[in-house]
Amino acid sequence: MILAIDVGGTKMAAGLVSDDGTVAGSRRVATPQGAGAEELWKTLLALVEPFGPADAVGIGCGGPMLWPSGEVSPLNMPGWRGFPLRARLEAMYGEARIHNDAVCVAAAEHWRGAGQGSANMLGMVVSTGVGGGLVLGNRLIDGGTGNAGHIGHVVVEPDGPPCGCGGRGCLEAVARGPALVEWALAQGWKPGAAAPSRDAVPYEEDRAVTGRTLADDARAGDEVALAAFRRAGRALGLAITAATHLCDLDVVTIGGGLSQAGSLLFDPLHETLREHARMEFARRVKVVPAALGQDAGLVGAAALILAADRYA
Known part of the structure; x- marks a missing residue:
């Protein structure tokens, strides 16, 4: 053991x-x-x-x-x-x-999870940050400093929001959970208004809210919440398209808290992938939820x- x-x-x-x-x-x-x-x-x-x-x-x-x-x-x-x-x-x-840690998640999904049987895969975590790990030819790729596969800092909006890395428009700056919440609040989202629970309290601007609340409101039809997930899904689709063209991937697995939003995130992701991954070898990539959980x-x-x- x-x-x-x-x-x-x-x-x-x-x-x-x-x-x-x-x-x-x-x-x-x-x-x-x-x-x-x-x-x-x-x-x-x-x-x-x-x-x-x-x-x-x-x-x-x-x-x-x-x-x-x-x-x-x-x-x-x-x-x-x-x-x-x-x-x-x-x-x-x-x-x-x-x-x-994101590289370890990718290794896990390739070894015993949703990437089993694929020789070339990208494992992603979309949560409070966006990270990843890359397996090519059935081997984990480290790169010169151990940071290969760090897809969270692929630029998806050149004039987009600032990122914690010092850049601008990185995938992480657009698609990580707190970024979705921040963007939605700036667009006028009132958390819990579309899908109030029995324990709901009036929204206060200084009260912490999470991506889960945003997903609940999106499922209930809140237009701003839906737009936030469409924006994140599109950003993920663009980054995955670039990674697929570069690395000729078989599979991309996506885990982390935000991935639990399901179709809210995956539908715009797949739509963007179909729009931009037009070369025959890139169209074969499969993007699937991670299998191993916590x-x-x-x-x-x-x-x-x-x-x-x-x-x-």
Whole structure:
């Protein structure tokens, strides 16, 4: 059994993973917000301590990071800047391998999920950010710094909104969940007005709202909410078209919280793909929901060890 760890700005997860990709006894804990380096490390230690010894550990962590050495500086975890995560875990377990969390999700979907059987795929996560990992010729492609497949920073609107990377019009700046909410609010969306629940409260401008609320209103017919998802789906379709033309992909899998909007996101995505992927080889690409759910990060982290011939 391999110990797998998935570190993110919202939660940390760990579990034991067998050589067939089955996750046993996973545990999750909230990532302490505003914590310093050692408090974050102690939180992780408390999470993994009940699992006891393991033969090796695979880690997925938000980026950026120095790869493969594994000094991590996750954008949404300011307490870790150049933190030697791989080295510390290697000292405990003897063998440790690490990669970007979205890359791990892509590896998981190729190994045991919706990308099984495809030699060439892009695995994407569309959530609070947009990330990805690339498998070509049945091997994970790392690139010069471990960042190959980072589709979130493909430009889809050259004059579009500013992105956290310093650029403008990146896919992430348009299609990540918080960007959809921000755009919809700017267009006059009143959260919950179209699909009020029994517990609905009057909308207040300083009240936090989520992509789930936006999706509920879109399903209820709110025109602004629907337009927000059409905009995101189109941006995803344009980026996937570019990736398909560049890499001759068989499959693209899409996971993450925003993917749960289903047809609201996938219908405009497929429409855009049909419009722009006109070359015969590109028209064969299949874009499908990811299959592994919340365990994908753990499965992919374990794949760095258990299927190292392809993913490490």
